[in-house]
Amino acid sequence: MNSDLMVLTVLVGILTSGIRLATPYLYASIGETLGQRSGVLNLGLDGQMLLGAFAAFYVAFTTGNLWLGLLAAIIIGGLMGLAMAFVSVTLQAEQGISGIGFYLFGLGLSDLLFQETLGTVETVKGFPPIHIPILSDLPILGPVLFSHNIMVYMAYLLVPIAWYILNKTVFGLKIRSVGENPAAADSLGVSVGRVRYVTVTFAGMLSGLAGASLSIALLNVFQQNLTNGIGFIAVALVYFGGWRPLGVLIGSLLFSMVNSLQLWVQVLGLPIPSDIAVMMPYVLTILVLVVAGQRVRGPTALGKPFERGE
Amino acid sequence: MKNPPLTTPRIDKLYNILMPLLATLLALIVGSVMLILLGVNPIEAYKALLEGAFGSKNAIADTIVKATPLLLVGVGICIAFRGGVINIGGEGQLVVGALSATFLGLSFPDAPGWLIIPLALLAGFLGGAVWGGIPGVLKAYFNVNEILSTIMMNQIAVQGMNFLLRGPMIDPVQLEAASKIPQTARLARLFDLPRLVPTRLHLGAALAILAAILVYILLWKTTTGYRIRAVGLNQYASRYAGINVKRYIVLSLLLSGAFAGLAGAVQVYGVNHRMFTDGSATGFTGSAGFNGIVAALFGQLHPIGTIPASFFFGGLLVGANAMQRAMQVPSALITALNGLLVVFVVSSEIFRRRLTRKRMMQITEESPPVIEAEATP
Numbered sequence: 001m002n003s004d005l006m007v008l009t010v011l012v013g014i015l016t017s018g019i020r021l022a023t024p025y026l027y028a029s030i031g032e033t034l035g036q037r038s039g040v041l042n043l044g045l046d047g048q049m050l051l052g053a054f055a056a057f058y059v060a061f062t063t064g065n066l067w068l069g070l071l072a073a074i075i076i077g078g079l080m081g082l083a084m085a086f087v088s089v090t091l092q093a094e095q096g097i098s099g100i101g102f103y104l105f106g107l108g109l110s111d112l113l114f115q116e117t118l119g120t121v122e123t124v125k126g127f128p129p130i131h132i133p134i135l136s137d138l139p140i141l142g143p144v145l146f147s148h149n150i151m152v153y154m155a156y157l158l159v160p161i162a163w164y165i166l167n168k169t170v171f172g173l174k175i176r177s178v179g180e181n182p183a184a185a186d187s188l189g190v191s192v193g194r195v196r197y198v199t200v201t202f203a204g205m206l207s208g209l210a211g212a213s214l215s216i217a218l219l220n221v222f223q224q225n226l227t228n229g230i231g232f233i234a235v236a237l238v239y240f241g242g243w244r245p246l247g248v249l250i251g252s253l254l255f256s257m258v259n260s261l262q263l264w265v266q267v268l269g270l271p272i273p274s275d276i277a278v279m280m281p282y283v284l285t286i287l288v289l290v291v292a293g294q295r296v297r298g299p300t301a302l303g304k305p306f307e308r309g310e
Numbered sequence: 311m312k313n314p315p316l317t318t319p320r321i322d323k324l325y326n327i328l329m330p331l332l333a334t335l336l337a338l339i340v341g342s343v344m345l346i347l348l349g350v351n352p353i354e355a356y357k358a359l360l361e362g363a364f365g366s367k368n369a370i371a372d373t374i375v376k377a378t379p380l381l382l383v384g385v386g387i388c389i390a391f392r393g394g395v396i397n398i399g400g401e402g403q404l405v406v407g408a409l410s411a412t413f414l415g416l417s418f419p420d421a422p423g424w425l426i427i428p429l430a431l432l433a434g435f436l437g438g439a440v441w442g443g444i445p446g447v448l449k450a451y452f453n454v455n456e457i458l459s460t461i462m463m464n465q466i467a468v469q470g471m472n473f474l475l476r477g478p479m480i481d482p483v484q485l486e487a488a489s490k491i492p493q494t495a496r497l498a499r500l501f502d503l504p505r506l507v508p509t510r511l512h513l514g515a516a517l518a519i520l521a522a523i524l525v526y527i528l529l530w531k532t533t534t535g536y537r538i539r540a541v542g543l544n545q546y547a548s549r550y551a552g553i554n555v556k557r558y559i560v561l562s563l564l565l566s567g568a569f570a571g572l573a574g575a576v577q578v579y580g581v582n583h584r585m586f587t588d589g590s591a592t593g594f595t596g597s598a599g600f601n602g603i604v605a606a607l608f609g610q611l612h613p614i615g616t617i618p619a620s621f622f623f624g625g626l627l628v629g630a631n632a633m634q635r636a637m638q639v640p641s642a643l644i645t646a647l648n649g650l651l652v653v654f655v656v657s658s659e660i661f662r663r664r665l666t667r668k669r670m671m672q673i674t675e676e677s678p679p680v681i682e683a684e685a686t687p
Contacts, residue, residue, distance in 0.1 A: 012584065087653055092663075094659070102653060104649030104652065105649030112642040116348060276467050279466050
């Protein structure tokens with residue numbers, strides 16, 4: 001009886017933190033989905049996230065206002081997105097490599113600013129959990145689904161919003177057409193460049209939020225290389241999810257649940273090497289890509305700069 | 311009849327030198343602005359950087375030691391990018407190469423150095439080849455994007471390293487101690503790569519230069535290299551010409567990984583003499599897997615061009631630490647500037663393409679197509 005209760009508590013704990021931990025993956029990979037559907041591969045997500053995380057933390061730490069922190073993360077992420085758009089759309093640079101450049105830039109600059117302004121690891125009081133009335137009192141489901149902070153709820157809300165934008169709006173149609181056949185879209189009067197600028201800049205803003213969700217909502221600290229590669233995983237999740245928001249959600253949950261599980265394995269002191277547990281989602285992603293690679297096809301123009309024909 | 315194509319290589323060569331220089335200048339200017347914002351005199355900071363990197367015999371030796379893994383990773387990157395595949399997996403390949411080489415050395419502590427050193431380098435080369443070859447097979451035969459699979463392979467390698475260094479391969483001394491620092495035992499001193507002059511400079515640097523020359527010969531003087539480059543330029547045309555495209559995709563990634571793996575082995579036997587981890591890849595690699603890409607791009611994806619480029623970036627890394635000590639400027643500044651350099655270099659490609667196109671149009675205007683000329687009655 002007692003051990004049953006224990007198992008239940010642990011299970012609820014794993015699920016709850018799994019739901020929470022999906023947050024940064026969701027912001028980043030939903031943004032990247034929109035960008036890739038328009039034909040731009042942005043590998044620099046992790047750098048955008050790091051700068052967003054720093055901006056949010058620094059502003060929240062100095063002003064005490066979390067919302068100003070979020071705003072700062074959106075602005076910085078948006079600027080990084082705009083820069084990526086300029087390089088990949090206007091200058092037509094090879095996207096995979098310029099993304100690595102932006103990653104190194106974000107990694108270095110966020111570390112530099114951290115050392116120059118804060119110097120040591122500080123903490124902020126992040127967004128408090130919002131217990132949704134009635135629903136949060138439900139057994140099991142209450143703590144797992146309805147007792148999170150605002151950043152977590154917003155991340156999940158983003159999934160249907162992105163789906164709606166992509167599939168039910170005129171702009172979504174433009175995004176998809178620009179990613180599939182830019183020449184045809186161009187001949188119909190769609191400005192390929194403008195659409196890509198919008199998606200990549202918006203994706204940058206979301207990456208900034210992804211970083212902020214780490215620094216002022218989940219971990220509530222900033223340190224060097226805080227993201228530790230989450231941005232790269234987010235890019236992979238887009239492929240994993242077959243460029244669909246729902247697929248991306250499933251992928252994000254898979255990663256976060258396994259991470260949560262391995263945290264609990266450590267907490268409970270189970271004799272499973274946590275490094276091997278952490279490795280599993282990556283192995284699984286490769287396997288999924290092998291299976292998906294046979295049938296799911298990405299946007300045709302992905303990674304190819306567009307130039308009006310002569 | 312005029313012959314414009316004959317004059318073109320000179321312009322291209324000029325471009326190859328001019329563009330990296332302009333990109334560097336631009337990055338230095340941005341760096342100056344950042345330094346001024348930090349309240350540091352940029353001229354003094356750059357002076358400290360230059361002196362730290364090239365100011366003395368020891369400084370130059372350190373720069374070459376730092377440049378060695380960049381060059382080895384970089385020549386691998388030249389193969390991959392020339393073959394039309396993007397290898398982001400240098401970090402993981404380097405780690406696996408280092409692990410393989412370390413494992414070999416720890417397994418035969420009493421064997422003679424002349425036997426173990428070459429075998430360990432080979433083990434590193436093969437370990438990296440496996441880690442690069444897997445994404446190659448996945449791309450060629452399963453249509454898996456190599457950018458993603460190499461990123462995943464990086465993460466798998468890091469977790470594997472953490473597991474091995476915390477458990478099976480941990481230094482027995484650390485296992486006894488309370489600290490349990492995740493590192494292997496020190497390799498036998500007989501296995502240290504020979505030092506070249508009385509500095510930290512070791513044989514690995516010479517090996518890296520040799521590797522660059524060999525890869526140059528491979529890519530430009532052999533049929534295999536010709537095919538690798540042909541596949542990189544145009545897969546469809548290559549297939550039409552009877553080249554087994556899939557095989558060359560695998561080969562490009564495999565060789566690219568192999569040289570990164572060799573870099574890992576050289577790093578262990580030449581510098582650290584053991585493996586250690588701080589939980590991330592960077593702790594061991596110092597981001598050489600990424601910086602090698604930067605160096606190769608800077609060397610215009612030419613193995614010989616990558617030699618000075620690696621020396622330059624090795625100097626930046628060594629100088630950044632000197633600058634940090636002298637001026638209290640975090641060396642992270644140099645990481646940020648490295649990133650900007652990459653962005654500038656790839657962005658500048660558009661000017662070369664425009665130039666090429668203009669030239670092509672000139673050629674067609676000056677010598678009208680033969681068919682048209684014959685068609686006139």
